Amino acid sequence: MNETFARSLAQQARNLGLDALTVEEADAESLRIFARAVLVELAALGLVPGEESLGCWARPRAKGH
Numbered sequence: 001m002n003e004t005f006a007r008s009l010a011q012q013a014r015n016l017g018l019d020a021l022t023v024e025e026a027d028a029e030s031l032r033i034f035a036r037a038v039l040v041e042l043a044a045l046g047l048v049p050g051e052e053s054l055g056c057w058a059r060p061r062a063k064g065h
Contacts, residue, residue: 005041012037 013019016030023031043050 009038 013034016034018026018030018034039048039050042048
C-alpha cells in the first residue's frame with residue numbers, strides 16, 4: 001500500500017475519532033463515512049466495483065503544482 005495513501009486514511013480515521021482499539025464502540029455514522037471514503041478510493045483504483053473515476057490515489061500527482 002502506498003504510504004501516503006495509508007497516512008491519508010489514518011488522518012481520516014483520526015478526524016472521525018476512529019481507531020482500532022475502540023472500533024466496537026465507534027459511532028455507526030463515523031464508520032459509514034470512513035468505509036465509504038475507503039471504498040471510493042479502492043473503486044478508483046479498480047480494486048472493487050464502483051465508480052472508476054480517478055481519485056487522489058489512482059495515479060501519481062503532478063509535481064508541478
